Amino acid sequence: MSIAPLDLDFLRPRAGSRRTGTILLGIGVVLTLIVAGRYADFKEERARWEDKVSDTRKLARRALPGLSASEVPSAELQAELRRANAVLDQLSLHWDRLFEDVESAVDANVALLGLQPDARGRVVTVEGEARHLDGLLAFLSRLESTRSLERVHLVSHEIRGNNPQRPLAFKVLAQWVSTP
Template structure:
């Protein structure tokens, strides 16, 4: 037989609370616990944010104070040798590598093998060591380099030799190309 819940008592809040199932009480308690935890976490986050803003304002005040007072002028004496070394390094770093590479790439045919590039930033000179199979290709390469806007007519042959020990007997040559203003 099934149980019948017959209740003729007048409705009241006590009766309503008594009739609430246990899982609803558990869910309510869990909801309250989660709400308290969330409120605590929010409060802690707001405190951390306020502390961070206070540190940021303090750092900003320090920066403003540091920029308002003049910094003491200190003169650092650099030895001439050290200044020359720094200037030489700056010259090497400021080489027009992209322009040099573009000029060489557009002038170098497949028959020429570039072996070495030795730039001298102070003299604005690029020494090129290359190999080819014959003197005609070498002369044509020099003419191509002279047609480049970066080098102009400032390309000259320094030396050339035939490698007799190699079975293909390549012609190795060295050029000097000046870039920039004449």
């Protein structure tokens, strides 16, 4: 038995390897072009973002106009501020609770003729008519027991003689407590 000699030829290329190399080179070139295009896009986008950041920093650093402490507001501006504060004070009051409390104190013996709340002075004036003195006193007691009124005082009262039922006209003054 004899061993056949090995035929090693390192210089001769195989027929399929040249074609495979060319294909791989083409794929590599295409991928390189794609990556280069994406790189250019990302570079442009980064430049846009850097410009935006730069603009934002410039806006943040700019000097804003302000009122100096030495400027005294005009009398007209001060009057306008007082009026605005008065409106805010009135809006912050619990109007619904006041009306509910006064309405709940009224019964068949009392007719409510007028309700004048003074938001600035926190005073409420209630005017009405009662059928008799006991009905009026019970009404005053119910007003005093409400959450929104205290220090309820009868300011004036008179019997209306010109009316056949002779009702008792009254005027009540109460301190308005505006609690939540």
